[in-house]
Amino acid sequence: MRVVGFTLLLWVLVGCGGNSVGIRFDATVPGDQRALMEQDLQRLASIRMAPGTAADYAQIGVADFSPSSLTSWLSERTRFIVGEEFDWKQNVKIVKLSTNRVPTVIASLFSPSQLGATTVMWNLGSYLYLDGKDNGTAYTLDLSNEVVQVLSPRVGVIQIGEGLFTANAIDGVPKDAYANSLQRLGTYFHESRHSDFNGSDTGGPHAKCPSGDYKDLYACDQYSNGPYAIQVTLLRYFYSACTGCSQTELEGLMLTLADYRTRLLPSPKAADPRPERMDL
Amino acid sequence: MNFERRLYFSIGLVMVLLVLFSCTIRQYSLDEQNGEPGEALAQNEERLPLPPIQRAGRRTSPTLDSQIDAPGPQGPFSEFQKVTAETLASLPKVEDLRGRTDAEVHHSPPELMAVSPSLGRIAQTLREAPELIPQGIEFYDACARRDDILTAVRVLCLRNLNYWTRQMPDVMQLEANDYPEDLWKIVESLPPVTQ
Numbered sequence: 001m002r003v004v005g006f007t008l009l010l011w012v013l014v015g016c017g018g019n020s021v022g023i024r025f026d027a028t029v030p031g032d033q034r035a036l037m038e039q040d041l042q043r044l045a046s047i048r049m050a051p052g053t054a055a056d057y058a059q060i061g062v063a064d065f066s067p068s069s070l071t072s073w074l075s076e077r078t079r080f081i082v083g084e085e086f087d088w089k090q091n092v093k094i095v096k097l098s099t100n101r102v103p104t105v106i107a108s109l110f111s112p113s114q115l116g117a118t119t120v121m122w123n124l125g126s127y128l129y130l131d132g133k134d135n136g137t138a139y140t141l142d143l144s145n146e147v148v149q150v151l152s153p154r155v156g157v158i159q160i161g162e163g164l165f166t167a168n169a170i171d172g173v174p175k176d177a178y179a180n181s182l183q184r185l186g187t188y189f190h191e192s193r194h195s196d197f198n199g200s201d202t203g204g205p206h207a208k209c210p211s212g213d214y215k216d217l218y219a220c221d222q223y224s225n226g227p228y229a230i231q232v233t234l235l236r237y238f239y240s241a242c243t244g245c246s247q248t249e250l251e252g253l254m255l256t257l258a259d260y261r262t263r264l265l266p267s268p269k270a271a272d273p274r275p276e277r278m279d280l
Numbered sequence: 281m282n283f284e285r286r287l288y289f290s291i292g293l294v295m296v297l298l299v300l301f302s303c304t305i306r307q308y309s310l311d312e313q314n315g316e317p318g319e320a321l322a323q324n325e326e327r328l329p330l331p332p333i334q335r336a337g338r339r340t341s342p343t344l345d346s347q348i349d350a351p352g353p354q355g356p357f358s359e360f361q362k363v364t365a366e367t368l369a370s371l372p373k374v375e376d377l378r379g380r381t382d383a384e385v386h387h388s389p390p391e392l393m394a395v396s397p398s399l400g401r402i403a404q405t406l407r408e409a410p411e412l413i414p415q416g417i418e419f420y421d422a423c424a425r426r427d428d429i430l431t432a433v434r435v436l437c438l439r440n441l442n443y444w445t446r447q448m449p450d451v452m453q454l455e456a457n458d459y460p461e462d463l464w465k466i467v468e469s470l471p472p473v474t475q
Contacts, residue, residue, distance in 0.1 A: 120387045143303070167390040172397030183440075187387060200377050213374050213431050219381040247407070248400025251436065252393060254470070259388045259432035261466050 020045040023073045023165055027144035029160065036165055040181040040188070045079050049237045056233050060189075061273055067239060067255030077192035079156030080143060084119045086159060091142040092128060095149070095280060096147045097275055119161025119169050121159045123194035125181065126153040126203040130279070133202070138278055153203050154195045154275040158188075172253030179249030182238040186231045193227040200274035212262055222269040307310055314459065349432045360405060364419035367398040371429040399436065405475065411459045417444050421452070424459055435466045443473035 021041045025034050049065040062069040082088075125141070128150045132138045139150045141157060148155055168187060169180045197204045207222035209215055221228035235257040242253060370390035380389070404414040423437035424428070438459055445454045456464065 011441045096336040098287050122383075122386070167393070168387055169393060170396045171394045172400070182468045190387075206386075213377055215386055217380070217385055238469055246400060247403040248397050251399040251403055252396035253398070254439070255396060255432050256388050257470060258466060259392055261431070261469060262431045262435070 009033060021071045021078075023075060023078055023146075023210070024080050026082040026086060028086040029216065030083060033083070033165060033173070034081075036175060037184070039176060040184050041074075043052075043178065043181045044185055047238075047241055048171060048173050050238060051211075052233075056237075059233055059270075060230045060272070061225075069198075074188060075145040075208055077154060077156055077195035078158050078188060080125075080148065080158070082124065082143065082157060082159050084159070084161035088124055088128070088141065088159070093112050093140045094143070095140055119159060119193050120163040121158060121160045123153075123157075123191045123203070124131070124159045125150060125155035125157035126194045128240070129153045129155060130203055133278065138280060150276040151195070152275050154277075155192055156192075158191050158194055159213050167200055168170055170249060171244070172248050173252065177245075177249060179242055179245050179253050180249040182242060183253060184227045186235045186238060186256065186260075189234050190231040193230055195274075196273040196275050197271050199272075201271040204271065207265060209263065210265070214263065220265050222268055223271045225270050225273060226268070228263045229268065232264065235260065290388050324330060354365060356409060356412065357415065360409075360415055363405070364415060367395070367402060368419065369425065370398065370432050371426070372393060373428050374430060375428065377430075388402070388432075389430075392430060395433065401432075403440065413444055413448055415443060415449070420444065423461065431456050431463070431466075435470070437465055439467045439470060442467060448474060 004124065019038045019082065021044070025037075029037075044266045047067055047070070052065045060169060062071065062073050106259045125148075128139050128141065129152060132150060136176075141148045141150055141155075143157075148157060150157075164184060164187065165175050165180075168183065169175055170177070170183060172182060194203050201223070204221075204223060204226045206227070208218050208219045209220040215223045223229060235253065239250070239253050239257060242250060245253075306432060372389070372395060376391055377385065377389060404417065406413050420437045420441035423439055424434050427432065442454060445452050
């Protein structure tokens with residue numbers, strides 16, 4: 001019955017021009033990138049993952065690893081996708097502050113994820129929320145078809161770039177290969193996690209790595225339920241769900257999984273993932 | 281009947297002697313050409329450039345060397361050896377990440393993705409050609425021991441090394457202490473290798 005209901009919901013959403021997760025794409029997202037992302041989301045809506053452990057479910061905050069649970073989790077944290085061309089500095093407005101100024105970068109923790117000049121993906125909404133919070137103000141963001149009030153890290157505005165489909169993709173495998181979808185889905189969940197948490201943990205900022213490949217860089221997770229931590233958990237299941245994948249796809253996924261696993265600091269603590277909200 | 285049996289026996293004996301004689305001549309000519317037996321590979325192709333490493337507890341199957349040395353330079357062994365040598369030389373280094381910003385390493389570096397096809401090819405070859413597994417083990421061992429390459433690659437190599445040495449314990453028995461404990465912890469947290 002649940003399956004029928006979920007299928008009907010998918011059918012309605014797709015029929016309405018949306019996608020299975022209900023994420024809205026800004027006009028700045030190139031057509032080919034949108035098509036690949038929508039394919040990724042469709043694959044998430046039909047993924048067959050092995051049953052997880054109670055600890056894994058609790059870490060992420062899902063009842064199970066069914067497609068409906070995962071897509072629901074994602075849609076609560078990622079609501080809008082904007083493209084690399086989207087100039088947020090031109091489209092942000094101050095709601096409550098005497099001086100009219102553009103937000104400044106408050107910390108390296110939330111600067112855009114870029115590889116050279118190419119953006120991979122970053123949580124713009126969470127970044128703007130934190131900047132406003134730090135400066136005692138709030139912002140609105142003008143997207144193509146709507147204005148979004150940035151009153152919580154859960155505003156869910158994510159910026160993507162070409163790097164998501166090139167630098168972040170497994171070499172030697174088509175962009176639309178199943179493993180590359182799984183790879184990107186891991187990134188979507190990572191960035192979506194930056195929409196969570198409260199207080200000093202708001203946004204789930206990354207910690208400075210004390211040693212290893214990323215020594216002295218803010219590329220590690222201090223939380224047992226932070227962005228890298230949940231990405232590692234999901235990639236473990238995604239890897240096992242990559243049946244029929246080539247050895248190149250599997251080794252690529254494994255390299256990513258191992259890389260993120262190295263970023264988990266020992267003895268992490270679970271942070272309260274409930275998002276905070278700013279009152280105007 | 282006795283005469284016929286003796287005739288067949290004589291013909292058989294002559295044939296066996298002929299085969300033995302031709303084998304001896306062939307071996308002699310190979311030794312003349314290559315010097316000492318087992319040096320053919322060294323003269324005809326590059327060996328896998330393994331670093332000088334301790335190999336405590338390592339046992340190499342006596343069939344390994346003969347398997348590597350038997351085919352000519354164009355054989356599957358030398359071809360695979362070329363692939364593993366090139367891959368080993370191209371593995372991304374920790375040094376490559378120096379100077380990167382937080383933003384640039386927020387997601388996995390592209391160098392990691394770039395090496396996937398080579399590692400995938402090696403993994404696929406071992407599944408298709410079991411006779412190359414000893415060479416694959418040698419590659420994974422060398423890779424897992426290198427502390428100048430990205431940890432994720434070393435982890436992948438140790439994971440594969442662990443798998444293949446369990447499949448072929450006669451080739452090599454893994455000494456856990458030969459590899460950093462941190463690597464083992466990560467390997468143990470990953471999904472197992474499957475055939």
